[in-house]
Amino acid sequence: MKDEATGYSIENHPLMESLRQVETEECLAGVLDPMKNRSMAALCLLLAATLALCLVSTLAKLQQIDHPVNSDSLRFLVIGDWGRKGQYNQSKVALQMGRIAEELEPDFIISTGDNFYGSGLTGTDDPAFEESFSKIYTANSLQKQWYSVLGNHDYRGDVEAQLSPVLTNIDHRWLCMRSYIVNAEIAEIFFVDTTPFVDKYFTHPGHHTYDWSAIIPTREKYMSTLLKDLDSALKESTAKWKIVVGHHTLRSAGQHGDTQELVKDLLPILKADDVDLYINGHDHLVQHISSLDSKLQYFTSGGGSKAWRGDYDPEKKGLKFFYDGQGFMTAEMTETDAEIIFYDVSGSVLYKWSVSKAYTAM
Ligand SMILES: *[C@@H]1O[C@H](CO)[C@@H](O)[C@H](O)[C@H]1NC(C)=O
Numbered sequence: 001m002k003d004e005a006t007g008y009s010i011e012n013h014p015l016m017e018s019l020r021q022v023e024t025e026e027c028l029a030g031v032l033d034p035m036k037n038r039s040m041a042a043l044c045l046l047l048a049a050t051l052a053l054c055l056v057s058t059l060a061k062l063q064q065i066d067h068p069v070n071s072d073s074l075r076f077l078v079i080g081d082w083g084r085k086g087q088y089n090q091s092k093v094a095l096q097m098g099r100i101a102e103e104l105e106p107d108f109i110i111s112t113g114d115n116f117y118g119s120g121l122t123g124t125d126d127p128a129f130e131e132s133f134s135k136i137y138t139a140n141s142l143q144k145q146w147y148s149v150l151g152n153h154d155y156r157g158d159v160e161a162q163l164s165p166v167l168t169n170i171d172h173r174w175l176c177m178r179s180y181i182v183n184a185e186i187a188e189i190f191f192v193d194t195t196p197f198v199d200k201y202f203t204h205p206g207h208h209t210y211d212w213s214a215i216i217p218t219r220e221k222y223m224s225t226l227l228k229d230l231d232s233a234l235k236e237s238t239a240k241w242k243i244v245v246g247h248h249t250l251r252s253a254g255q256h257g258d259t260q261e262l263v264k265d266l267l268p269i270l271k272a273d274d275v276d277l278y279i280n281g282h283d284h285l286v287q288h289i290s291s292l293d294s295k296l297q298y299f300t301s302g303g304g305s306k307a308w309r310g311d312y313d314p315e316k317k318g319l320k321f322f323y324d325g326q327g328f329m330t331a332e333m334t335e336t337d338a339e340i341i342f343y344d345v346s347g348s349v350l351y352k353w354s355v356s357k358a359y360t361a362m
Contacts, residue, residue: 062190062229064181067108067145074186075104077142078329080112080247080281081151082304083132089326089345090305091136096347097328098139104330107184108144109137112281112301113151113247115176119208120150120157124166134171147191148176151247151281152210155195159211178214179226181233186333188239190230194246194280196222197261227265234273240335240357243277244270251291251298253316254283254324255309270296276338279329284309286327286342288320288353297355299340301329321351 077097084090101109116128154162161167167174178193195201196215201208215222234242248259250267259282270278271294281302289298298318303326312322326345331338339354 062179062181062233063177064183065147065175067182067184069107069185071107073332073334074184075106075330075332076108076110076184077101077104077106078110078112078245078279078299078301078331079304080300080302081114081284081306082111082136083114083116083128084305085128085131086136088306090132092345093304093326093328094136094142095139096343096345097137098142099347100328100330100343101139101141101144104332105141106144106330108182109142109146109173110189110245110279111146111148111176112245112279113149114153114281114302115148115151115162116157117153117305118156120154120159120211121161123158124161124164124170126157126161129167129170129174133174142173144173146173146175147182147189147245148174149191149245149247150176150178150193150195152195152198152201155201155210155212156208157211159214179230183239186239186335187241187243188237189243189245190233192230192244192246192266193226194248194259194262194266197265198248198259199261223265227269230266231269231273234269234275241277241333241338242273242275243279244275245279247280248282249280249298249300250278251289251316251318252280252283252300253287253289253313253319253322254285254300255311256283257313284326285312285322285324286329286350287322288340288342288351289316290318290320292318297353299329301327301342303327303345320353323350 079097082090116132121128150159150162162176177191180191182189196219201210202219248262249256250262251258275296277297277299279299279301281300283300284302284307285300286303287300291297305326307326308324310324312324323342323344327342327350330341336357337354339352341352342350344350
């Protein structure tokens with residue numbers, strides 16, 4: 001099944017998952033209805049059992065969405081830390097994203113999380129969804145599929161609401177899941193739910209409450225399962241480019257610095273599995289850091305609204321580019337080459353970086 005507007009396959013879309021569940025429930029209702037004939041009931045039961053098995057087996061793996069690009073190059077925008085109902089220059093950044101996207105014609109847009117400030121959404125009926133998303137990113141060129149992850153601020157609200165297909169019904173572009181894979185042929189993009197890795201949200205939550213209701217059966221098990229699934233999905237991937245997206249930093253010269261828990265648990269997997277780019281938000285700025293001992297490149301795109309914190313470490317090892325203010329990132333990649341560009345709040349190019357596969361392979 002292909003969606004005409006966005007061109008991506010919805011076989012693995014969470015909406016399909018809920019449809020499958022509805023089918024199962026109808027079947028079970030049939031079994032319990034004494035008026036239905038027995039063979040029908042047996043068939044239903046068998047079908048229900050098969051569907052249940054399918055559901056269980058998909059739970060153990062990261063969901064994959066196919067997003068064919070139908071072109072020699074894959075193009076996308078990356079924005080993070082944005083949802084402030086247009087304030088703190090969110091609207092200005094959005095306007096420039098629209099202008100740049102008109103030329104670039106991106107296949108989709110990636111959000112690195114902290115989608116809704118200050119505390120995520122209160123529910124699927126929270127007007128902030130439209131006030132911070134639908135009514136802000138209005139350009140025709142931005143009417144593409146958005147792929148989002150959750151940030152720590154999103155975890156302070158109703159997490160299930162942000163993941164709900166109800167929002168996709170309100171705005172067709174919206175898709176947010178905890179951890180999943182987008183297969184865009186030229187590149188495979190692995191979205192990782194990084195918030196549960198960060199100790200301080202558990203040990204020093206301050207006056208904030210986080211929605212850990214789905215971090216089960218224990219936080220440790222949730223993290224180890226995710227890392228194991230990510231590791232095997234990365235190893236299985238045959239894509240030319242492997243990109244991992246998470247909200248939190250791995251390396252950053254900004255206020256938050258490196259996220260030690262991720263450096264310890266996630267980084268070794270990315271290096272061992274030949275990941276090309278790690279893209280995150282969390283620090284409200286744009287920056288590029290090179291790994292000193294592998295080909296991995298770290299890109300922060302967290303300049304979607306409030307910025308200008310003014311504290312950073314200019315001596316950070318591997319730091320190639322740092323800009324403290326608002327901005328966003330574009331990527332254009334073919335099978336052999338990739339180009340990353342940072343733009344500022346007025347749509348001026350801040351930084352360009354390109355790499356070729358032949359070079360990184362040596
Ligand atoms: C918004 O951007 C303008 C430049 O266009 C800048 O002068 C101003 O300080 C920014 N405002 C905020 C709140 O960051």
